[in-house]
Amino acid sequence: MTRLFARHRILLPILSLAVLLAATFYMQPRAMSYFGVNLLFNLAVPIALATVAQMMIIMVNDIDLSLGAFVSLVACVTATFLHDTPVLGVLILAGLIAAYAGLGVLIHRFELPAIVVTLGMSFVWGGLALSILPSPGGTAPPWIRSLMTVKPPLVPMAVVAAVLIAAVTHFLIIRTGIGTVLRGVGGNAASVARAGWPVLRLKALAYALAGLFGVLAGMALVGLTTSADANIALRYTLLSIAGVILGGGEFIGGKVSPVGAVIGALTLALAASFLSFLRLSPDWQIGAQGAILILVLTARLIFTRRDEQEG
Amino acid sequence: MKSLLLSAAAIAMAAPAVFADTSDKRIALSNNYAGNSWRQAMLQSWEDVSESAVSSGTVAAADAFTTSENQATEQAAQIQNMILQGYDAIVVNAASPTALNGAIKEACDAGLTVVSFDGIVTEPCAWRIAVDFAEMGRLQVEYLASRIPDGGNLLELRGLAGVFVDDEISAGIHKGVEENPQFEIVGSVHGDWAQDVAQKAVAGILPSLPEIVGVATQGGDGYGTAQAFAAAGRDTPLIVLGNRQDEMAWWAEQHAETGYETLSVSIAPGVASLAFWVAQQVLDGADVPKDLNVPFLKVTQDTLEETLAATPEGSVATTDYSLDDAKAVIAEAK
Numbered sequence: 001m002t003r004l005f006a007r008h009r010i011l012l013p014i015l016s017l018a019v020l021l022a023a024t025f026y027m028q029p030r031a032m033s034y035f036g037v038n039l040l041f042n043l044a045v046p047i048a049l050a051t052v053a054q055m056m057i058i059m060v061n062d063i064d065l066s067l068g069a070f071v072s073l074v075a076c077v078t079a080t081f082l083h084d085t086p087v088l089g090v091l092i093l094a095g096l097i098a099a100y101a102g103l104g105v106l107i108h109r110f111e112l113p114a115i116v117v118t119l120g121m122s123f124v125w126g127g128l129a130l131s132i133l134p135s136p137g138g139t140a141p142p143w144i145r146s147l148m149t150v151k152p153p154l155v156p157m158a159v160v161a162a163v164l165i166a167a168v169t170h171f172l173i174i175r176t177g178i179g180t181v182l183r184g185v186g187g188n189a190a191s192v193a194r195a196g197w198p199v200l201r202l203k204a205l206a207y208a209l210a211g212l213f214g215v216l217a218g219m220a221l222v223g224l225t226t227s228a229d230a231n232i233a234l235r236y237t238l239l240s241i242a243g244v245i246l247g248g249g250e251f252i253g254g255k256v257s258p259v260g261a262v263i264g265a266l267t268l269a270l271a272a273s274f275l276s277f278l279r280l281s282p283d284w285q286i287g288a289q290g291a292i293l294i295l296v297l298t299a300r301l302i303f304t305r306r307d308e309q310e311g
Numbered sequence: 312m313k314s315l316l317l318s319a320a321a322i323a324m325a326a327p328a329v330f331a332d333t334s335d336k337r338i339a340l341s342n343n344y345a346g347n348s349w350r351q352a353m354l355q356s357w358e359d360v361s362e363s364a365v366s367s368g369t370v371a372a373a374d375a376f377t378t379s380e381n382q383a384t385e386q387a388a389q390i391q392n393m394i395l396q397g398y399d400a401i402v403v404n405a406a407s408p409t410a411l412n413g414a415i416k417e418a419c420d421a422g423l424t425v426v427s428f429d430g431i432v433t434e435p436c437a438w439r440i441a442v443d444f445a446e447m448g449r450l451q452v453e454y455l456a457s458r459i460p461d462g463g464n465l466l467e468l469r470g471l472a473g474v475f476v477d478d479e480i481s482a483g484i485h486k487g488v489e490e491n492p493q494f495e496i497v498g499s500v501h502g503d504w505a506q507d508v509a510q511k512a513v514a515g516i517l518p519s520l521p522e523i524v525g526v527a528t529q530g531g532d533g534y535g536t537a538q539a540f541a542a543a544g545r546d547t548p549l550i551v552l553g554n555r556q557d558e559m560a561w562w563a564e565q566h567a568e569t570g571y572e573t574l575s576v577s578i579a580p581g582v583a584s585l586a587f588w589v590a591q592q593v594l595d596g597a598d599v600p601k602d603l604n605v606p607f608l609k610v611t612q613d614t615l616e617e618t619l620a621a622t623p624e625g626s627v628a629t630t631d632y633s634l635d636d637a638k639a640v641i642a643e644a645k
Contacts, residue, residue: 028395028396030395030396030397031395035421036395039391039392039394039395039417040391040392040395042391043384043387043388043391043414046384136407136408136409136410137408137409138409221384223413224387224413224414225383225384225387225409225410225411225412225413225414226409226412226413226416226434227409227410227412227433228409228410229383229407229409229410231382231383231407232383232384232407232410233384234382235380235382235384235385236384269388272385272388273388273392273395276376276389276392277392277395277396279374283379285379286379286380
């Protein structure tokens, strides 16, 4: 049993989500419907995208503390430029992705600690967001709005989106050759370099992918909220890191799981709803969310340790 | 205005007269922040009013929820959870005027009534109980004109620079002066809604000012202003206060010594109870306009003693609104 969990890292995140989902349905049977599941998970879609973005950074042994501010900035650009002047909006968003690639180059080329650079960048993104939208406002482009509120038959949008995100990133990171090399940068950058791969470009690519998913997260968020403000997604920084780890990823060694990351994001969103259904006082909610996180991580640690001992 | 000062006990007595049409309805409060005395008083007011409304059978439930992180995305999720929990109405003090619109639209589409207050939302399907800050400024000059018909020089205390509330109140004060040209604003300083900042700012500008007959303030700055005038050895002008406990205590002291009289005006945290009754009225099928104004809580010489006694030290005067108050507010907006 323990070996099964250790071999298939993905089982534990799936089990955590299933247990939490069952408990939520038990507490609130109304949630067990097309409408209910969508309400439970639609705000988890941008969190899932942000978590995948964070995973790209963690995959190359770095960490991104600016992601929440970046997603907020993207939300502001989406609700203003992308709505009013779509061409300029697309250019700005492309520029932001390029800026992320540039960050990767900077961090690798000068061997800067990513944690410091991204912390600094969070103020840059925050400042830009404030100058675009000094007071909350803007309008979601209608096509994003209709995309995020679409009602597909049988399965709600949130579930379709989560499956789609997981499938695409799984293919990209686990199945393709370039994905394997990218994970290799996190595993052993020196041997990747010795094998003839340009590590600098690979890091730039990982950061650019993070930027891309960050942009998608911001756009999806605006599609749900209909407008933006400069602080709209600040909590995504920590949520995304927690999501990656909850989904079976590790901070070093390029050990990440795209499917796990998406499941981790859904679990975190669901945990908050579950605690709110429990009518737990807000003073305890953050603590309880932390407790859930620690519980899952402890379970994982127990399984991996046992497996190592048993060889 | 006196009816606004009803205590929670009086509301409990008034409640059974309500039609029982909403007796099976459940109302939820979505609150984004609980970290200061105003918000604490607000939550207390909600608890008082909802408790008596539930026990008298006016509504089936009125639960309060506060988000833990004061973040719009978190509050949006909270509102969506309330839809799932089957509430009939959501009363919301919003973290952002726009970022909750998606969730609020979901609630409206699911047939819920949404009433926003204090931190209002722009989504058209929701009701808004807004504060008319400009009127709060204009009202002060109107009072000064009634007390000092001959007019004279005024000092204006402003709030925190760059915050829209400060701009609004100041615009109202200037509008009031336009309507009462016997007054002239000869000085204007930022007191940042804090007594110590206000005292320093006023002390700095006083030596350069001629005789001041009146001071228009924004609340939280009246006591500091009075201290600065006293320290400079100048006569205490007519200072309009902002319902803070220290301001009212100073006023009571001055009144006992010299017969000093003034007016104190601000927004009561009890506005949460007003929002509760507005939501109840909408559920009851009453015709309620979408945009309502929060009444100001005025403290006059007649009500000073009573209000001061009911306000804890370091807090701000409040009142729980009754159903009749809500009906009066609704009638006024029509």
